[in-house]
Amino acid sequence: MALKEIDSEIYKAIESETFRQRNSLELIASENFSSKAILEAQGSVMQNKYAEGYPHKRYYGGCEFMDKVEELAMKRAKKLFGCEHVNVQPLSGVPANMAAYFSLAEFGDTIMGLELSHGGHLSHGHWISFSAKWFKSVHYQVDSKTEVIDYEVLRKLAKQEHPKIIVSGASAYPRTLHFDKFKEICDEVDAYHIADISHIAGLVAVGLHPSPVPYADIVTTTTHKTLRGPRSAIIMCKEKWAKSVDRMVFPGIHGGPHMHTIAAKAVCFKEALSPEFKLYQRQILNNAKTIEMELKRYGYRLVAGGTDTHLLLVDLRNKKITGKEAEEALGKVSITVNRNTIPYDPQKPFIASGIRIGTPAVTTRGMKEPEMKKICKLIDEVITHPDDEKVLEKVKNGIKELCDSFPLYV
Numbered sequence: 001m002a003l004k005e006i007d008s009e010i011y012k013a014i015e016s017e018t019f020r021q022r023n024s025l026e027l028i029a030s031e032n033f034s035s036k037a038i039l040e041a042q043g044s045v046m047q048n049k050y051a052e053g054y055p056h057k058r059y060y061g062g063c064e065f066m067d068k069v070e071e072l073a074m075k076r077a078k079k080l081f082g083c084e085h086v087n088v089q090p091l092s093g094v095p096a097n098m099a100a101y102f103s104l105a106e107f108g109d110t111i112m113g114l115e116l117s118h119g120g121h122l123s124h125g126h127w128i129s130f131s132a133k134w135f136k137s138v139h140y141q142v143d144s145k146t147e148v149i150d151y152e153v154l155r156k157l158a159k160q161e162h163p164k165i166i167v168s169g170a171s172a173y174p175r176t177l178h179f180d181k182f183k184e185i186c187d188e189v190d191a192y193h194i195a196d197i198s199h200i201a202g203l204v205a206v207g208l209h210p211s212p213v214p215y216a217d218i219v220t221t222t223t224h225k226t227l228r229g230p231r232s233a234i235i236m237c238k239e240k241w242a243k244s245v246d247r248m249v250f251p252g253i254h255g256g257p258h259m260h261t262i263a264a265k266a267v268c269f270k271e272a273l274s275p276e277f278k279l280y281q282r283q284i285l286n287n288a289k290t291i292e293m294e295l296k297r298y299g300y301r302l303v304a305g306g307t308d309t310h311l312l313l314v315d316l317r318n319k320k321i322t323g324k325e326a327e328e329a330l331g332k333v334s335i336t337v338n339r340n341t342i343p344y345d346p347q348k349p350f351i352a353s354g355i356r357i358g359t360p361a362v363t364t365r366g367m368k369e370p371e372m373k374k375i376c377k378l379i380d381e382v383i384t385h386p387d388d389e390k391v392l393e394k395v396k397n398g399i400k401e402l403c404d405s406f407p408l409y410v
């Protein structure tokens, strides 16, 4: 029986979410729309199977097609990123980072990552996360003037703290990350280098952002952001870490791998190896640059002066509106963004002084530079008139028109 007949409540919620995704403008930098092929693999019978272990070394019978799928996912990921070894089983970004840390360090060792309010991630040592409860966490920050990482300051801190692991990578850092410099510092202080490229994986895969693969002991990434795959993660590493990474993922942290998601990851890597994917990534960057130029034209201050990637951080203080208020006002007209702290933010994270804007999802819909210009105009109208119902209605109509012209999942 179909879902509609068995469970009308869940069916309706899925229908409503499809409607929401079709009819709103998705500017959350970490979101994207996977292809129908990926959704099909993800929703397949592969999800019925236990396959603990690794290809040809399983703890369950009947795994011949599981092996095929996992081997294809591994082969494609290796080709895509040029890594020596890959584990495609991690369920998501945080467990992938957990497995990566425990592959190289012990409880109580020091890890050093970018502070959350400066663009880092919870799992890079934030006090509330396992990464600070089970390790000693030290943070580096961005420079207060340039708002980018000062590698000399990072070097000094590393020399002072002697971390076991330095984590490169971020979730709200608009500029290029210099993984070669991280490696240089790691070598000087005898630390391991783990790069988390969750946000920029698509750009890295096609060579539009420097790759950490030659410079890091381990590279983790989620697969659903710029990479446009299923909601999941992988861990890449040098051959010498292959055994410890594999053992830490299973049986260290996970039980049965989610084989349906591994199948969907394999499809994602196949798509990412196509020439069209490179064009897509280039358009993500062109769209982000267009937003940078337009927002500056409307008098917005951008953290770090702009972007080299798929995302921008907008400091709203000169517009006399907080991140929370802007997120809510934009939400009313079906523009989805997230409030975000800016470096050295005077506001609490729940309020925040900025918003984060990303272009992967709107680029998937086929939108290009002219649409980015329209979007910036509409965003500016909302931010400068957040309580004017007439303006909001006009903007909402503009968004509807845009969405209708770039249909999703038809």
Ligand code: DSN
Pocket (backbone or CB within 6 Å): 030, 093, 121, 171, 172
């Ligand atoms: N929550 C993700 C983001 O929005 O960047 C990172 O895990």
